[in-house]
Amino acid sequence: MLVRQHESFVEELSVQLQFKEPITSSGAIMTLPAATADLKDWMADRRKFLSVQYDDWMQVIGDFRDSVSTTGPKLTAFVTSSTTQIDSLLQGLFSSTTAANGTASYGVDAAVRADVLLQLELLESELATEAAIIAAWRDLVKSSQTPNRSVEEISFRRDTLFAVAQRRNLDVAGSFGTFKSVDSVLTDVADAVQEELDRAAGVEHHRSFPSSWEPSGQSPGRRIQLCEQVLTRPPYRGDCIVWLRLAPTFLRKHDVTHGQVTFYNASYLSGFVRDPKGADAFFDVVPTEVLTPPLPEREPILRDGEVEWEDDWHMAYARVVLPGIEVHTAEAKAIALVEALKAVNHPEKDTWKLLRGALLYVDGERRSLFSWGPKEYMPERYYPQNDRLSRDIGRMSRSNQMLDAQSIHDLQDAIGMSTALKAADDESPQAVVMASVRAIEHVNAWTTGGVKNWAEFVSDYFKKAQARVKVVDFISHFTKTAIDQMPDRRPDAPRAPQQALFDIRQRLMRTVGAHEYFNVRAAADEVAALRGIYADHFLSRGLGEVQTALATPTGMFARLDEQCRRFDRHLARLKRLRNSAIHGGPFQKLLVNLSPYSPSTSATSASTRQ
Numbered sequence: 001m002l003v004r005q006h007e008s009f010v011e012e013l014s015v016q017l018q019f020k021e022p023i024t025s026s027g028a029i030m031t032l033p034a035a036t037a038d039l040k041d042w043m044a045d046r047r048k049f050l051s052v053q054y055d056d057w058m059q060v061i062g063d064f065r066d067s068v069s070t071t072g073p074k075l076t077a078f079v080t081s082s083t084t085q086i087d088s089l090l091q092g093l094f095s096s097t098t099a100a101n102g103t104a105s106y107g108v109d110a111a112v113r114a115d116v117l118l119q120l121e122l123l124e125s126e127l128a129t130e131a132a133i134i135a136a137w138r139d140l141v142k143s144s145q146t147p148n149r150s151v152e153e154i155s156f157r158r159d160t161l162f163a164v165a166q167r168r169n170l171d172v173a174g175s176f177g178t179f180k181s182v183d184s185v186l187t188d189v190a191d192a193v194q195e196e197l198d199r200a201a202g203v204e205h206h207r208s209f210p211s212s213w214e215p216s217g218q219s220p221g222r223r224i225q226l227c228e229q230v231l232t233r234p235p236y237r238g239d240c241i242v243w244l245r246l247a248p249t250f251l252r253k254h255d256v257t258h259g260q261v262t263f264y265n266a267s268y269l270s271g272f273v274r275d276p277k278g279a280d281a282f283f284d285v286v287p288t289e290v291l292t293p294p295l296p297e298r299e300p301i302l303r304d305g306e307v308e309w310e311d312d313w314h315m316a317y318a319r320v321v322l323p324g325i326e327v328h329t330a331e332a333k334a335i336a337l338v339e340a341l342k343a344v345n346h347p348e349k350d351t352w353k354l355l356r357g358a359l360l361y362v363d364g365e366r367r368s369l370f371s372w373g374p375k376e377y378m379p380e381r382y383y384p385q386n387d388r389l390s391r392d393i394g395r396m397s398r399s400n401q402m403l404d405a406q407s408i409h410d411l412q413d414a415i416g417m418s419t420a421l422k423a424a425d426d427e428s429p430q431a432v433v434m435a436s437v438r439a440i441e442h443v444n445a446w447t448t449g450g451v452k453n454w455a456e457f458v459s460d461y462f463k464k465a466q467a468r469v470k471v472v473d474f475i476s477h478f479t480k481t482a483i484d485q486m487p488d489r490r491p492d493a494p495r496a497p498q499q500a501l502f503d504i505r506q507r508l509m510r511t512v513g514a515h516e517y518f519n520v521r522a523a524a525d526e527v528a529a530l531r532g533i534y535a536d537h538f539l540s541r542g543l544g545e546v547q548t549a550l551a552t553p554t555g556m557f558a559r560l561d562e563q564c565r566r567f568d569r570h571l572a573r574l575k576r577l578r579n580s581a582i583h584g585g586p587f588q589k590l591l592v593n594l595s596p597y598s599p600s601t602s603a604t605s606a607s608t609r610q
Contacts, residue, residue, distance in 0.1 A: 005490050009144040010186060010220055012538035016140070016158040017183040020173045028566040029156065031163040032075065033127050034588070035067035036120055041586035043117040049108045054094070056576035056585070061090055063573070072139025072157050075164075078131055082123040089116045128167040130232040136161040137231055141224055144538070151542045169235050171328035178235075182227045190216040196226040235326040241289060242320045242334035243359040245372065246352050249316040255283050260322065261337055262287075266315035273309040287319055289361045300371045308371045316352075327367075331358045385515050417442060430581040437578045455575055459568070467563035471549070472520055474559070478542040479523035482530045483508060487537045497533045504529060524550055 006014070030038065042060050047053075068076070068083045076083070093116065095107045126132060140157040143149045162172055162179075171177030184192035191208055193216035198205040218226070251265045262285045269287070272279040276291040290309070294300070300308060309317075320334035335354065342352055357372035396403075403411075417439045424435035437454065444450060444457040452460065483505040487497055504526050510517045527550060531543040549559040580587045 005488055007220055008538045012144045014183050014187050017179045028569045029070050030063050030067050031160045032067045032071045033163040033167050035064045036123050038588045039064045040120040043113055045586050051105045054106045056579055059572045059576050074135040074138045078135045079126050082119055086119045127164055133164045133231050134228050136164045169326050174328055181230045185223055185226050188215050193218055196229050238327050238362040240322040240325055240330040241361040242330050244318040244338055245355045247315040249352050257285050260320055262319045264317045266310050266312045266317055269317055270309040270311045302371045306371055327362055433577045433581045463564055463567045467560045470563045471559050475524055475546050476520045478546050480518055482539055487534050501533055
């Protein structure tokens with residue numbers, strides 16, 4: 001196999017494109033699409049404005065302004081008319097009066113609020129255009145080509161591209177999605193490049209078999225242009241039918257329908273799949289696509305012993321009709337519909353459980369090459385090197401922390417909250433926020449007697465500690481990545497850097513039993529050497545930032561101080577999310593994913609009690 005080493009910025013872009021989720025290391029600043037949606041929700045909030053909400057409003061507006069100021073120059077220039085108009089309107093949104101006792105009260109200008117909402121809707125439309133995604137892509141490319149840009153900037157530019165792509169309903173995470181196609185063109189996969197060249201020329205593309213490992217001959221600049229062609233292509237849409245299966249179930253008749261969803265008794269349906277005669281008269285909604293025998297070359301691939309349509313009286317198949325939607329969203333939307341029907345009708349415990357697997361039909365044709373597959377998800381693989389329970393139990397004994405009948409009784413509240421935090425993550429974003437704040441408030445009561453407000457308590461007890469943890473993670477991430485990677489993958493790469501890297505790895509990694517430990521403290525002493533080894537590699541960007549932070553006390557203080565500022569921003573966001581969760585205000589799910597408190601800090605709080 002041909003091993004190629006691309007230009008440093010191409011390698012860096014490729015890594016950025018392969019992440020499945022937002023990757024900004026802090027999440028402190030929201031992408032412009034996310035901040036716009038958040039502010040729009042608040043402008044459209046149906047609740048009567050109260051002065052007590054003022055701080056929450058200002059936090060939302062602050063998030064929006066921070067996002068505008070941090071967004072890349074090309075995307076900023078494209079939307080500058082809208083963002084300037086919005087900022088101008090926001091300055092006249094609130095009025096204030098001061099009572100005789102010095103208490104300030106606030107009001108909202110309804111006309112200005114309506115104007116801001118209209119401008120935000122316009123901005124959302126602009127962010128979903130071809131011009132917006134091209135601008136976001138060019139901002140990311142420019143940052144990766146510029147050596148003195150920060151890792152945080154690269155990550156934020158990538159997240160902005162990700163967010164704009166989501167606004168355009170592109171498949172950003174799929175194995176055959178938009179970013180995967182962009183990565184193939186960028187990294188010079190010959191057939192992918194040729195396909196885009198053929199599209200640009202308006203000629204039909206014929207795939208080459210077997211695929212060529214040779215370069216396409218196109219320059220990086222030309223391939224980057226072709227990537228824009230991929231990004232601006234609209235998602236494929238079609239009339240979709242998704243089949244799901246549930247068990248155990250009991251249908252009182254052969255099929256039951258609500259809107260786009262029809263449930264079929266598996267026993268009845270399997271019989272008609274084998275012999276479709278009479279199905280038209282039997283079913284209220286006839287599932288024509290599964291009653292028509294497939295062509296021999298389209299037969300699904302089954303596992304040994306697998307039966308596609310089971311004769312099971314206590315199993316149901318769900319047929320979900322989704323006309324004219326993006327094909328890559330079909331399965332998720334079908335699952336959401338079925339789960340919603342279950343939620344509002346309250347099935348008995350452990351019944352009507354959605355099984356693993358789905359079958360997809362698009363425009364009447366089956367798209368699923370394989371059948372359902374296993375009914376249950378495989379448990380996560382056990383990694384003994386990650387099992388540290390025995391070590392932690394030993395540490396408890398050495399630190400004079402003893403569990404006995406009395407202490408277990410005293411810890412029931414803390415244990416219960418720790419369990420609730422873990423469960424909340426699977427329930428809803430609101431549950432995560434509520435469980436997190438509840439844990440913090442209880443630990444505040446245990447440790448300070450509730451003298452402090454819960455937010456003050458979090459700031460006093462955790463801000464500096466978390467800043468130190470973040471800085472250690474920052475050092476660890478880049479040094480550990482450096483010893484796990486190679487500066488040059490080519491077979492004829494110089495041996496000296498590889499040997500030097502091997503020697504550093506030997507000094508930093510330690511194996512005890514089944515566990516492998518990375519010595520972060522020792523890694524700090526190797527940063528300069530690692531940066532030299534990776535001088536021509538994109539990792540030199542992050543290693544350079546680590547080296548700068550470690551070089552002087554001023555550099556380290558600046559890094560810690562920045563983490564404290566991010567902590568404050570997150571805390572303000574958590575406070576308004578808590579208020580919204582309690583009082584029915586706007587609630588952006590994304591904000592929970594960006595918060596370092598949910599559930600990590602709260603779990604730390606609960607364990608403090610233990």
